[in-house]
Amino acid sequence: QVQLVESGGGSVWTGTSLRLSCVASELDFSKYQIGWFRQAPGKDRELAAAIAHHGTTTFYLRSVKDRFTISRDNAKATAYLQMNRLQPDDTAVYYCAAWSAPTVQPSIGAIETWGQGTQVIVSS
Numbered sequence: 001q002v003q004l005v006e007s008g009g010g011s012v013w014t015g016t017s018l019r020l021s022c023v024a025s026e027l028d029f030s031k032y033q034i035g036w037f038r039q040a041p042g043k044d045r046e047l048a049a050a051i052a053h054h055g056t057t058t059f060y061l062r063s064v065k066d067r068f069t070i071s072r073d074n075a076k077a078t079a080y081l082q083m084n085r086l087q088p089d090d091t092a093v094y095y096c097a098a099w100s101a102p103t104v105q106p107s108i109g110a111i112e113t114w115g116q117g118t119q120v121i122v123s124s
Helices: none
Strands: 003-007 010-013 018-025 033-039 046-051 058-060 068-073 078-083 092-099 118-123
Touching (some): 018 033, 018 118, 033 078
Parallel strands (some): 010 118
Antiparallel strands (some): 033 092
């Protein structure tokens, strides 16, 4: 059974950092694009960052660019999201996602596998 398992969320203060991890199982990881979506209470799920299967093409939501860094280790079937200078607006459930379509800006409908989500709460 294909699975994505996130970890690393938590409750932190404004200006601090967190690193999220996403470990894949039963997935040919190196062939899939990986993204981190987030969903705040009462809001739509949005793509915060994405990385192509080869790791050289990335996408960032404008509000996280220069603060978040997405990376991947295909040998470990793991993706990461380093989040620096966190702000209260970053509070959300963060979901790891995988898809095979050759784009780093997929529609929600293109996502083939979702993780269960990890909560990030940023307090001021």
